[in-house]
Structure formats: structure tokens, C-alpha cells
Amino acid sequence: MQEEEFYIGWLAKAPPSFARRTRQFILVSVLSLPLVIGCLVYFQQGFSNGxxxxxxxxxxxxxxxxxxxxxxxxxxxxxxxxxxxxxxxxxxxxxxxxxxxxxxxxxxxxxxxxxxxxxxxxxxxxxxxxxxxxxxKDSSVNYTPFASVLNAAPIRLQGEITDPKCFLGVMNPGEGKPHQDCAVRCLAGGIPPLLKVHDGDGKDAYYLLFGPNGAPLFPQIQQYVGSGIGLCGRIQTFDNWQMLYVDTTSIQRINKYALDAGPMCH
Amino acid sequence: MELATLLVTLFYLYGIIGCVFATWFVLRGVEQLDHVAKGISWITKLLFFPGSAALWPVLAWKLMYTRPENPANKH
Amino acid sequence: MALSYDPVHWTPHKRLYDRILIAFIGVYLLCFIGLQSIFHPDCTLETTVIRATGTLGFFMLHLILIIGPLCRLDRRFLPLLYNRRHFGVAMFLVALSHGVFNLFQFHAMGNVDPMVSLFTSNTQYGSLARFPFQALGFFALLILFLMAATSHDFWMKNLGPRVWKSLHMGVYFAYALLVMHVMLGVIQLEKSPVLIGMVGLGMFVVIGLHVAAAIKQSKIDAASERNIAIEAGQAVPEGFVYACEWAEIANNKAKMLLIGKENIALFRYEDKISAVHNVCKHQNGPLSEGRIIDGCITCPWHGYQYLPENGQSPPPFTEKLSTYDVFVKGTSVYVHPSPYPEGTQRIPAEISMVS
Structure with missing residues (x-):
């Protein structure tokens, strides 16, 4: 009977057939590196310029x-x-x-x-x-900073809630499921929520969200952070920002960001 | 939230007790439990630290309920 | 062997293996970070590091998981298994850096403790798609930590091989948690079919090899049991069970027997036959796949050695195996399947080459 090779770890040299198999495994692992890394890097969806x-x-x-x-x-x-x-x-x-x-x-x-x-x-x-x-120091009693207009009629918007601090550039990506916990933490810390609305033409619009009277929306909206939602609210525009005073009863989860009619806003 | 805070506090407590226990264990206890560990190097003892901190209830139980090994009784 | 404890029982193979391992990790991280900065220059460094360490850890876990079944399918892969521990610890360290970066990035500097934040920021434990995936990663990391922390032989001895092995089988649970961690986490944002396909391919390879190895093992076990069942009627002295013809065992090698619950290794050497418990005291390695080297049974996994006639490791080592009585009649070998206490001397059965 032909003597089979036998491997003992504490010996200095592995039998040739064992050494060959080990080399093959290492070679395949190492050769797969460029493919694995290449795919992992290339097929990410891209990052914002924040x-x-x-x-x-x-x-x-x-x-x-x-x-x-x-x-x-x-x-x-x-x-x-x-x-x-x-x-x-x-x-x-x-x-x-x-x-x-x-x-x-x-x-x-x-x-x-x-x-x-x-x-x-x-x-x-x-x-x-x-x-x-x-x-x-300002001495006037009723300071109104913005020449702002509050739209009378509420409108319906669909998008994703995140926090403006991370979304604008502190983190990249500062949105989506992986960032959800961080966004919740930022909102809990007192940063106003940001609604990102995708209009379908590749352009996004952003709204800072508040309660109907300008009160903070957290923690009511905690469960809606990081996934697609629809909501109703009244828009106030000043400078380059848009505020949305949200009807908290109107918030509902949606499956896609695609604009649809949704329920009427009151 | 309260439940999570409680559980996380317990987790920290477990870890702190574990670290205190592990410090004692790698200095003294390890040799009581396992005579083979007598006179082993510093680095080896340090390697036992994370495991001792994590598994301190098991080690404490073993130290209390198993007779210390006596190498003199061995053949 | 457990004569004394060293940080690592260095062998030339381990040194070589560690160098390859460190180079592998270094090349991966450098290539990933380099390519990321070329293809995605806007990505922040923290995100790049989180993604590099996360993907590397997951990739390493796949390689670690396929070594076991590969060795069962082809034992010439055994040098990989023998040196797998450092691979596991390295993988844990990579995963730990991923976890720590994430905890700091997403949970630190907030209004609650980072660990509390980890479990309470996303509370949708009832939803699959919105499940708090970071909690899954935390528990997987905890399992990997326990495994890495107890990887030294000291733990194997003091926890007992059975408990130690069960603890280390937790790697499969960790793998399941991590697949969910990836699918319910970053894949919810990065929806490229290529990335989803890669996770699927990884699962296919890991599960496929395990199934193939299990099928092979079950065929071996069935064949072994069948031989015993067919010949059982011939048992001669009371209690002895027919094992095989001694010619079936090559010199200085063994045959595995499963009789009832007893897992026995039957060794042939110097025209003698001895039987010991088939499970190595070190890591439960299959002794019947080992050899007699320098008069000692040598475990195929880590080279632990035992004397065949009493199951004792040669001095100064102290490991001991159960032994069994062997009886040879003509060309047939019989074994008594009730074990003697570990380290009990039994007279080997002599085989007569004339018959």
C-alpha cells in the first residue's frame, strides 16, 4: 500500500500535497481580493458633495x-x-x-x-x-426676523426624514437605513428634522420640519426617521430655507418615494 | 428606554466586575485553578484577561466548587 | 501540549501563516481605501473606514467558515485548519474596529449613552425591513469576542473541550446574525444587485460546502455502522462486537468504529491492535484519522500524542484517553464497547501474520 502523506502542525515542513493545497487556498483568496474589493467599491451608489x-x-x-x-x-x-x-x-x-x-x-x-x-x-x-x-443686544419686544410668508393651504409631501447636520455634510451618506440611528440621536439632541423630497426630475427639495405651532416634532416622528413617509403641512419660506409646519396626524409610511396623490390634506 | 438603560447599566456592571475579577484572576486565581499556569509569562497572563473578564461567573464558580489541583497527587 | 502555557505555541507554519494573514489584511484595507478615494472622492474617511473594515471582516469570516468543510472534503487542507485560530482572532479585531467606529460615529456625543442609543434609536423590533440591524451586529460581535477571548488552549482545558467547542460553534449563529446585519442594514441603502449577489454567493459557498462535507461524513458513518451491523452476529467472547478484518487497517493507521454511543479508534501497529476513544483531549480531533508516529497515536489536527496501549500522553504530558479491550480471532478483530477509565493500561491484541 502506498504510504499516504500525514500532516503534523509542529513539524517544520508540511508534506508536499498538503503544502500545495494550502497554497491553492491562499492563492484563490488573494486572487479574489481585486474582484471583491473592485465590486464592493464600484457598485456603491455614490456620495453627496456635502x-x-x-x-x-x-x-x-x-x-x-x-x-x-x-x-x-x-x-x-x-x-x-x-x-x-x-x-x-x-x-x-x-x-x-x-x-x-x-x-x-x-x-x-x-x-x-x-x-x-x-x-x-x-x-x-x-x-x-x-x-x-x-x-x-436687541431691545425690541416683538422681533420678527424673516420677511416670511406662511402658505395658507396645507400641501402633501413625500420623502425621507433625516437630520440636517449630518445630511448637509457631517456624515456622508447622512441618510437611509445605515444612518437612521444617528439621525434619531441628532433629532433627540434638538436639531430640527429635515425632510428630503425627491421630485422625480433628479432634483431634491429640503424642508425643516416643525409641529403646527413651531414646536419640536421629536419624539413623535422617531419611528418615521430613515424610511419613506408622506405628510401634510404648511410651508413657510424665508431666504433659502423652507419650513414645514406639519400636521402630526397626517404622517404615514409609504413604500416608495414616487409622488402620488395620497390622502387629502386639511 | 428605561428597560434599555437598565440592561445597558447591568451590562456595564458585569463588565466592570469582570475587569476587577480578571485583574485578580490573572495575578493569583489562574494558578489556583490550573497548576499548569504556574510561572507562566506576563504576556500569556495578559492574554487570559479578556476571557476572564467575560466569563468571570464561570471561573468564580469553578474556583469555589472544584478542589484545587494538587500536582503532588499526580502520577 | 499543555505542559505549560505560552502566548502562542509558535511553529514555522504559524509564523508564515501570520505573515500572510497580516499582509492580506493590509492589502485589503489599502486597496479598499485607495479605490474608494478614487471612485468616491466625496465619501468621508469615517464612512470609508467603516465600510472597509465591515466588508473585510465579513469576507474573512467566509474564508474561516469554509476551511472546516474543505478539510472534511479533502484533508490536505488541514494546515489551514491547524492555523485557523489566529485568523479568527484577526477577524474579530477587524470586526471590533468596525463596531467601535460605528458606535462612535452613529451613537456617541448624543443625549444618551452610546450603548443605550444603540438599542433605542430604532425601536422597530417588530418590523423585518426596518429592524434595528446594528443591534444584530453588536450581538454577533459579542459572540466573536467570546470566541477570540477563549481561543487559547488554557480555555479549552479549563472550560472543557465540550463546552469550549459548543461556545465556538456560536460562530454559525454569529454568521447568521451578520448576514441579517448586512441585508437589513447597508443593503437597504446600497441596493445594487451586484452587492446583494455577493452576499448570496457567499452564503451559497458557505452552506454548499457544509452540506457537501456533511453528506461525505454521513456516508462514512453509514458504511462504518453497516459493517458492524452485518458482522455483529459473529461476536465471539461475550460483549465483544465484530469490528473488521485486521487487514483492513493499514499499519500504523486506524479505523473508526461507532458502536452504540461509543466512538472508537482502532489502531494497528507492530502486529498489535489497540483501541482508544476516538476524540482527542485537545480539541476533539478525530484520532482515527491520525497516525502512529514514534510509537504514539498522533492527532491529525494539532499533533497531540497518546500511547496506544494505555491512552496516556507520553511524559511529561498528562492527557489521557479511555481505552477498550480488543480481541482477535483469526483474521477478525473484535472490540468490547465499554470503555475503561482514562489512561487504563490494556494488553494489545496480537495479530498473527501467518493466518
Missing amino acids: VFEYGKQTSLIGKFSPTPAPFLILESANQTNGRLTPQSILLVGVGKHGYFADPKEIPAGSKVRVDGFLIYREGKVALQVKSIAVLE
């Missing part, structure tokens, strides 16, 4: 408007050396927190200088506040 200028501080001067979400309304549009021409900038806090100001220290309408890190995507700009300094 930017988070972390570590690159920007200083902006404007009026502070705390409601329904904290905004900095720039006095002159070109404070970012031509990179951006925003009129109003959403202020957010560090990590997964919104920005909150004590109304006694920074009354609405005060002229402030904000230092922080810019976050921007498709004309929407936010700023992670590092520090804020009041230059002139």
Missing part, C-alpha cells in the same frame, strides 16, 4: 433668530470669501446636539458674531457653533 469644514474655523456676523430653529441671518452675504452666498445659516451644536441659546443672554434679533465650522450642501448651509459673542 462638506463639513471640521477644524477650519469660520467667523460670521449677523442677526440671531432663535425660532422656530436657531438661525444666523447674515448682514452681508459675502462673508465667506465668495465660497458661499447664504442669507441665513442654521446653527447646530457640537456632536449630536442642536444649538440652544439663553434668551436672556442672546435675545432674538441681537447682532452676534459666531465662530464655528461650516457645513454645506446644495445651497443649504449650517454652522457648528464653537463660540458666540453678542455685539449688540
Whole structure:
């Protein structure tokens, strides 16, 4: 009988047939690497051009408007050396927190200088506040920051809820199922929800969501974050932002982002 | 949320007790449990740390209910 | 063997294997991060690292899982099995970095503890499509941690081979959790059929090889049982069961027997036949697939050795196997299927070459 080869790990050399099989396994594994990595990288759907200028501080001067979400309304549009021409900038806090100001220290309408890190995507700009300094306190009692119009008739929109901080550039992708938990955490931290509406022509529209009276929508909407929903609300436009005051009873889950009539809004 | 907080707190507690136990175990207990481990190197003991921290109830139970091995009784 | 514990029982093979392993991980991460920065320059570094480590860990787990059945189908793959432990620990470390990056990225710096956030941000445990997939990843990582943390021989000895093996069979549960983690997680965003196909292909290979190995093993077991059943009527002294013709066992090799619940390895050497329990004390390796080398039964998995006539490891080692009585009549070999206490000396049955 021909003596079969036998492998013992603690011997210095494996029998030739064992060494050959081992080499074959390693070779196949290594040769599959380019294919596996190539497919994994190439077949991702792509990423947005959102930017988070972390570590690159920007200083902006404007009026502070705390409601329904904290905004900095720039006095002159070109404070970012031509990179951006925003009129109003959403202020957010560090990590997964919104920005909150004590109304006694920074009354609405005060002229402030904000230092922080810019976050921007498709004309929407936010700023992670590092520090804020009041230059002139506002003394008027009823400050109305925006020359804004509240649409009388509610409309129905379909899209996905995420958080504007990550979506605009802190994370990429800042939407979809993998980002869902983070978006919930950001909304829980006081950042207003953002509804991304896909209009079917490849262009997206974004709305900051609030309750009917401008109150925060979290945690009612927690379960709807990160998947397709439809809802009714009234739009308020100012500067380059759109606010949507949501009828919370109208929120419902949808299967696709495709626009359809859906139930009537009241 | 409250339930999750409670469970996560228990998880942390388990881990902290595990780390304290594991520190003692790799310094002393390991040699009580297994005479083969007498005089083993520092690095080897360090390798036992994560497992001791994770499985501390099993090791504690074994230390309490098994007689310590006595190499003198062995043939 | 368990004479003393070292961090690693280094052998030339292990050193070579580890070098290949580290190179494999390094090349994967470099290529992934490099290609990602070329094809997706807008992707943030954190996302790239999360995706690189996640995909690498999952890929490594597939390779680890197919080594076992490959060795059962063709034992010449055994050097891979012998050195698999470091592969497993390396895979855990890659998976851990994926988990830690994710926990920090998605759950840290919020209004609750990151671990609480992990389980409470998405509470839709009742829905399949919206299931909190990160929790699945956490539990899979926990299993992989337990396996990596107990991979040293110390744990095998002190937990007992049976408990240790059961714990390490948890890898299949971890694999199932991770398939769900991928399908209910990133695949809900990255819907490319190629990516879904890759997960499917991975499952097909892993399950297919396991099924093929199980079919092969069941044929061997059935053949072994059939031989015993056919010849059982010839049993001579009371309690002894016919095993085989001694000529069926090659010199210095063994035959496996399943008699009732007893799993026995019948070794032939120097015109003698001895029987010991077929399960190695180290990692439950199949001793009947081993050899007699330098007068010792040598386990095919990690080279643990035992003397055939008493089942004891040669001094200074202390492992012991159960032994069995063997009886030879003419050309037929009979075994008494009740085991003696581990390490009991039994007189080997002599075979007469003249008959």
C-alpha cells in the first residue's frame, strides 16, 4: 500500500500535497481580493458633495433668530470669501446636539458674531457653533426676523426624514437605513428634522420640519426617521430655507418615494 | 428606554466586575485553578484577561466548587 | 501540549501563516481605501473606514467558515485548519474596529449613552425591513469576542473541550446574525444587485460546502455502522462486537468504529491492535484519522500524542484517553464497547501474520 502523506502542525515542513493545497487556498483568496474589493467599491451608489469644514474655523456676523430653529441671518452675504452666498445659516451644536441659546443672554434679533465650522450642501448651509459673542443686544419686544410668508393651504409631501447636520455634510451618506440611528440621536439632541423630497426630475427639495405651532416634532416622528413617509403641512419660506409646519396626524409610511396623490390634506 | 438603560447599566456592571475579577484572576486565581499556569509569562497572563473578564461567573464558580489541583497527587 | 502555557505555541507554519494573514489584511484595507478615494472622492474617511473594515471582516469570516468543510472534503487542507485560530482572532479585531467606529460615529456625543442609543434609536423590533440591524451586529460581535477571548488552549482545558467547542460553534449563529446585519442594514441603502449577489454567493459557498462535507461524513458513518451491523452476529467472547478484518487497517493507521454511543479508534501497529476513544483531549480531533508516529497515536489536527496501549500522553504530558479491550480471532478483530477509565493500561491484541 502506498504510504499516504500525514500532516503534523509542529513539524517544520508540511508534506508536499498538503503544502500545495494550502497554497491553492491562499492563492484563490488573494486572487479574489481585486474582484471583491473592485465590486464592493464600484457598485456603491455614490456620495453627496456635502462638506463639513471640521477644524477650519469660520467667523460670521449677523442677526440671531432663535425660532422656530436657531438661525444666523447674515448682514452681508459675502462673508465667506465668495465660497458661499447664504442669507441665513442654521446653527447646530457640537456632536449630536442642536444649538440652544439663553434668551436672556442672546435675545432674538441681537447682532452676534459666531465662530464655528461650516457645513454645506446644495445651497443649504449650517454652522457648528464653537463660540458666540453678542455685539449688540436687541431691545425690541416683538422681533420678527424673516420677511416670511406662511402658505395658507396645507400641501402633501413625500420623502425621507433625516437630520440636517449630518445630511448637509457631517456624515456622508447622512441618510437611509445605515444612518437612521444617528439621525434619531441628532433629532433627540434638538436639531430640527429635515425632510428630503425627491421630485422625480433628479432634483431634491429640503424642508425643516416643525409641529403646527413651531414646536419640536421629536419624539413623535422617531419611528418615521430613515424610511419613506408622506405628510401634510404648511410651508413657510424665508431666504433659502423652507419650513414645514406639519400636521402630526397626517404622517404615514409609504413604500416608495414616487409622488402620488395620497390622502387629502386639511 | 428605561428597560434599555437598565440592561445597558447591568451590562456595564458585569463588565466592570469582570475587569476587577480578571485583574485578580490573572495575578493569583489562574494558578489556583490550573497548576499548569504556574510561572507562566506576563504576556500569556495578559492574554487570559479578556476571557476572564467575560466569563468571570464561570471561573468564580469553578474556583469555589472544584478542589484545587494538587500536582503532588499526580502520577 | 499543555505542559505549560505560552502566548502562542509558535511553529514555522504559524509564523508564515501570520505573515500572510497580516499582509492580506493590509492589502485589503489599502486597496479598499485607495479605490474608494478614487471612485468616491466625496465619501468621508469615517464612512470609508467603516465600510472597509465591515466588508473585510465579513469576507474573512467566509474564508474561516469554509476551511472546516474543505478539510472534511479533502484533508490536505488541514494546515489551514491547524492555523485557523489566529485568523479568527484577526477577524474579530477587524470586526471590533468596525463596531467601535460605528458606535462612535452613529451613537456617541448624543443625549444618551452610546450603548443605550444603540438599542433605542430604532425601536422597530417588530418590523423585518426596518429592524434595528446594528443591534444584530453588536450581538454577533459579542459572540466573536467570546470566541477570540477563549481561543487559547488554557480555555479549552479549563472550560472543557465540550463546552469550549459548543461556545465556538456560536460562530454559525454569529454568521447568521451578520448576514441579517448586512441585508437589513447597508443593503437597504446600497441596493445594487451586484452587492446583494455577493452576499448570496457567499452564503451559497458557505452552506454548499457544509452540506457537501456533511453528506461525505454521513456516508462514512453509514458504511462504518453497516459493517458492524452485518458482522455483529459473529461476536465471539461475550460483549465483544465484530469490528473488521485486521487487514483492513493499514499499519500504523486506524479505523473508526461507532458502536452504540461509543466512538472508537482502532489502531494497528507492530502486529498489535489497540483501541482508544476516538476524540482527542485537545480539541476533539478525530484520532482515527491520525497516525502512529514514534510509537504514539498522533492527532491529525494539532499533533497531540497518546500511547496506544494505555491512552496516556507520553511524559511529561498528562492527557489521557479511555481505552477498550480488543480481541482477535483469526483474521477478525473484535472490540468490547465499554470503555475503561482514562489512561487504563490494556494488553494489545496480537495479530498473527501467518493466518
